[in-house]
Amino acid sequence: MGETILMKGNEAVAEAAIRGGCRFFFGYPITPQSEVPEYMSRRLHEVGGVFLQAESEVAAINMVYGASGAGARVMTSSSSPGISLKMEGISYIAAAELPCVIVNMVRGGPGLGTIQPAQSDYFQATKGGGHGDYHLIVFAPQSVQEMVDMTIEAFDVADKYRNPVMILADGLIGQMMEPVVFPDGEDRPNTEKPWATVGMGDRAERNIVTSMDLNAEAMEEINWRIQEKYDKITKEMLRYETLDTEDADLILVAYGSSARIALNAMSKARENGYKVGLVRPQTVWPFPYEVIKDLANQAKAFLTVEMSMGQLIEDVKLAAGETPVYHFGRCGGVIHSPAEVYEKIEEILNGGGAAK
């Protein structure tokens, strides 16, 4: 293990990408993630990769498509409005089964909104903001360290499943500095990609990267094949953490930045004798439905803490059965204070409030 250093989330995710073997980055500036392309513009130069500032987010995601189809480990990064512009491209990448890593440092929306942290792109990330039935594998780191670990892994995962992977974080994790350790050793190697378009050479069959079949039945076949992959991913890639759930009456569900706040509020609640636990999805797709389903038999209620008007809560409700699910959201760039989350916990456990 390397030295512990303080690093800004945005720079850490960029450095982690390099360690993950990423050698190509196509992006466009947007607050609060601009340090990602900025860092990449320096570092990729050093390691013999290519950083290119695209003319737009639309161009960037299509450059990613091209580079990935050509066999590269490649990344792009943006924040909410920029990610919306990438929706068509992401759908193409998912359909053509191309591996890549997409970072979304979410900010307050909708519209131009604010540049402060938010989690209101959860549906877009997990249900598919683009057209068609597709899924991204979505990691939701809660700290700079976790972002580093997940990002490094993301490139392997993307290659393994030939699927785009999203790192879903926000301005908070992107902008903050925290202690972080990078693993020792060489950067991860790129994977063999016999399907990549690298020129035919003396290969007999052409490699063709496409997201289309004009024949509906054939397109359905493609969908079924991809769907099988999704089933596999759902089994193999699910990540979550549970904390003090064993005896909990109330279980908080939170991911990313909000999980930090939730944990803090939970500690205070425990100190004050409330039996509170936490489920923290580390992947939000796949989502730990079964975990929540099991806990639903024991807990009296769930409380989702999210920087959104209510998105994560839908996934929790899908699993919670008859157990009530409460929602405490802040939005537009406002971060919960641990104190107000604690108050909400008290309120629920003292019988107040209405489940949403």
Added chain:
Amino acid sequence: MGETILMKGNEAVAEAAIRGGCRFFFGYPITPQSEVPEYMSRRLHEVGGVFLQAESEVAAINMVYGASGAGARVMTSSSSPGISLKMEGISYIAAAELPCVIVNMVRGGPGLGTIQPAQSDYFQATKGGGHGDYHLIVFAPQSVQEMVDMTIEAFDVADKYRNPVMILADGLIGQMMEPVVFPDGEDRPNTEKPWATVGMGDRAERNIVTSMDLNAEAMEEINWRIQEKYDKITKEMLRYETLDTEDADLILVAYGSSARIALNAMSKARENGYKVGLVRPQTVWPFPYEVIKDLANQAKAFLTVEMSMGQLIEDVKLAAGETPVYHFGRCGGVIHSPAEVYEKIEEILNGGGAAK
């Protein structure tokens, strides 16, 4: 009531828009909806409106933003990949609270996919494919006639709530001809819009159309205000149809094109003595959760019939509680045959199959 005529769905939606008072259309060609702009290019000329073919879907949705902000009744139309490109713009329109009508004639995805009918943009339409917490009001017509009626109304609804309204249909409804009747009388009048940017004249306060507040607290305020509106819409705008649900053991849930097929299969099932009913959401946002919740007490199971790998089913599950929900999806442009839906019904009622 006017004469009954046969009309193609795409042309009917365009004519209906004119009757709804729409005088501005900005769009870009894409199969299977190109007849919408084509029809508009002729008809808007006749009624003194403006048709403009934009350079792209991105430009089109931003022209809609401008025209709506300037007080017009305005529409755009596209199909799946084109709608994905509009995601940023739609989020802006929702955030700036601008009224407009957006048609999505869904085709098989993801990626370039096919041009055949599909319903795989359900999440995008109902949960927000763009960034941030926002909602469109989404009508889901099942016939050319219903598309006409809903489109005419959509313009009033959009103005009333200052919210974008989506007509969510597909290549099937867009391309088919069916008998249709247009209401007699004048086109609907445009609404008073004191907030529109029309030049200050001697107004004391400027009108400013924006989707931004750089202050997070202020942006949260905006979100709360919009959220209140959504609550209101949820109460006032919900539309659905139930058919033979009273005694049903199995309740089909389907919208749009799929509902036609489901109905046909259901008739056959009834003929054969199976107690099958149908819930048909006519708005998919707001969604008839309560209706399904009530029926969940009575029905043994639900079956969603959708041209997708499983999107509508999530909303049904959110309401179905412990009642199992089955899913029968086709995708990539393939339409269910009534016969296979019937078989699925039989299978479920005879105890086979696994709920998803």
Added chain:
Amino acid sequence: MTVVFDRPKSLRDVRTHYCPGCLHGVAHRLVAEVIDELGIREIGIGVSPVGCSVLAYNYINTDWQQAAHGRAPAVATGIKRVHPDKFVYTYQGDGDLASIGTAEIVHAAMRNEKISVIFINNGIYGMTGGQMAPTTQIGQKTTTSPFGRSAEHIGYPIRMTEMLAQLEGDNYLARGTLHNAAGIARAKRYIKKAFQYQLDNRGFSMVELISNCPTNWGMHPKESIEYIKEHQLKYYQLGEFKGGEEASK
């Protein structure tokens, strides 16, 4: 005593959020002066971009719409088509207009859309903290061209005005500068002609204005003026490229 110079009426009397020495302020004032002189405040509808001038609506006293990044010409098109008798203008940065919004500006110009565009070329992305713009000079260091812009890597700076001047149709295209009093006076004449073009229902008009970004150029405002003279003005020729007397000479 007579007032020789005072704040134009259409410029709202508030403090701007711009950095010290940022010439966005001068451009705003010129627009406001021309609006006053042409008496079009009442029929004016501005469209602000995403960029440092996103808040332009706080300063120029007309109705406004705030557009998505790069899409101001499309938004303005929407407005103008609804109100052909109103005066519609956009105010855009170079990231906004020459990068993400390339298609929108080219096609607004191709359609000869009757809108007026004020295009602030400061060779950088100001608002987001100094990333490279398509207009950035060769060798210029920015946060995303840390070794200086290299032509081999990413080509030469783009001259939007010259490019748009290739399009057919009766439109007005000029490039001015904001770095000194003479330039400012000339820039104002261009702006006035551009606005008049729209009022005369002729067609699309755009004035590119060479500007600065002391903050992200990493310079004192005074140095930024020198940088404009030494670099920007050598690459970006001033003058009227289409529709003006200078152009027709």
Added chain:
Amino acid sequence: MTVVFDRPKSLRDVRTHYCPGCLHGVAHRLVAEVIDELGIREIGIGVSPVGCSVLAYNYINTDWQQAAHGRAPAVATGIKRVHPDKFVYTYQGDGDLASIGTAEIVHAAMRNEKISVIFINNGIYGMTGGQMAPTTQIGQKTTTSPFGRSAEHIGYPIRMTEMLAQLEGDNYLARGTLHNAAGIARAKRYIKKAFQYQLDNRGFSMVELISNCPTNWGMHPKESIEYIKEHQLKYYQLGEFKGGEEASK
């Protein structure tokens, strides 16, 4: 007996989906011939657009990527940056390149991206059934300009090649035609130069080819040839606009 003319090796021996008389077929053949002559089939990676030529990968025998509508230059950029030693080319229609893909082509050209672009200007959206393109002639009736394109409403046809020729840098830009044998021969020379430009690592190259769409022009193929002569070639000048000998004359 010697073979005077035969199918080029890089053109796959399959029936195309194009309409009778559609000159996409000729363009494909020229590309394949040049690929054969330059011996670059093994290192070739094509990028097809969304448009009638979406299936170009069925015909030209290299590796391929199919790009989103308008984004072929961005996709090609991604590929080329990963494989600077491979030959990367796009094949795009005018809706694709001159409308939705305007920003991508302008910026690929600005960056002097070392890719080659074949740009088929048939003045219409073929695949989607004959809507207006930015290249459609004034007065030409299409399904979205049912009264004929009007300059007042939507401006004059766009000349992409001339526009891109304004950009700085060592790139190759030419316009040829496919409507007769002489034009075809000259077009082939342009294509060869363009491809050579990339192989020589010089820079961006694009050949615009005046083509037809008998189906959506509503004409017999023979009439479409006349239409090209009478309308297209009057508005779109043939020749090399940059980087060629003709241009440097």
Added chain:
Amino acid sequence: MAKVLFNEERCKGCELCTMVCPQKIIFMADRINKQGYHPATVEEMDKCTACATCARVCPDVVITVEK
């Protein structure tokens, strides 16, 4: 001797080759090919100069020219 060979099943009957043959010897046959088109053909082959103009304008690479 000059010879043009038509891969008739690929011919789409567009007639472009007929426009350009300097010898005016290409005409459309009465028969219909599998695709449903009247294919182009040459009867007075002896007049052919193997100039290959027809082949070069044919969008469907129907024609091979030998000499």
Added chain:
Amino acid sequence: MAKVLFNEERCKGCELCTMVCPQKIIFMADRINKQGYHPATVEEMDKCTACATCARVCPDVVITVEK
């Protein structure tokens, strides 16, 4: 008599006006305004010609000129 008036609280101390005054009479004051900047000022007002060059280059419309 020529006069320049500085709306000092608006001044951001950019010094652009000092560069252009043909009379070289504008300088930056020692004091700091509420925004935290040293504002521009003129002491030898009698030398001012009311040419308004300073006012025209000021990005913050700090300066009014009278005559």
Added chain:
Amino acid sequence: MTHEFIMAGFGGQGVMLMGQLMSYAGMFDGKHVSWMPSYGPEMRGGTANCSVVVSDQPVASPVVTEPTCAVVMNAPSLDKFAPTVVPGGCLLINSSLVTADPGRDDVKVFKVPANEIANELGNSRVANMVMLGAVAKATGAVPMERVEEALAKKMPARHKHLLDTNLEALRRGAACVE
């Protein structure tokens, strides 16, 4: 009773109009009807087809994949659609252009020399109307008067002078399948 048609031929043979008139006739007859074109790139290459449903029931899907009746106006359409007709259904063939054997003995096959009849009527373009007459008669999906009504009402104004020829074409077609 539900009649599901596929009507196919070259572009220009008027199969789309044929289908629309059948739908109109059904509508005038109080039936539920739908018409659906094949759309998209496969249109290219000059073939065209449409699906028509005429039914007592609301139409589920307008896309016909297993027609009760296929109408083929040219040879490629025979290859494509003859195999899809449901057993017991019927197949109408434009024998002027299609000589191949349909290879089905489980469906009723009607051969209609539509182009020849049209030529006899002095207007080669009414071959589609000849066929429509035959289809209506052969399937009984709609009474002939309704087809005539549809034709009269829906023929574009600029073709009104051809009404009689068209009506005659319908009758001659019907006569072929008697």
Added chain:
Amino acid sequence: MTHEFIMAGFGGQGVMLMGQLMSYAGMFDGKHVSWMPSYGPEMRGGTANCSVVVSDQPVASPVVTEPTCAVVMNAPSLDKFAPTVVPGGCLLINSSLVTADPGRDDVKVFKVPANEIANELGNSRVANMVMLGAVAKATGAVPMERVEEALAKKMPARHKHLLDTNLEALRRGAACVE
């Protein structure tokens, strides 16, 4: 114990670095730490601030809104942040540039003539280090040795020759609040 700082001043005064060194010092001391800049357009106009948390607990939010300690290097920052300090917290003021009264009697106020001391040390740029020394001492958030360690380890190589001046600055600052 959780220390939550806001450090604010003009751009160029080195408040960001001050915050980072405080975080490093905490880290070296085995604490949980975070540093967070204010970001975005409000940076414009030349003011800058950052939040620092040093705690025995994992850091919940790195965004400090109610600091236990505010460090104000210029006048506008006093106006903005003095009111936000929690009662009983502390407020360190760069008295070289800030003369106004903080208007709080429920917090500990320390006035540090940071610029003057820096000038005395012959380098006006070390005013931030003077302040950092004072902050460390006044709050006790981290032992002074850790701050020195942070400084020594994290000072950019090109500034290493200034290490002694900086260390001296820390000590002089600490001395101010004794």
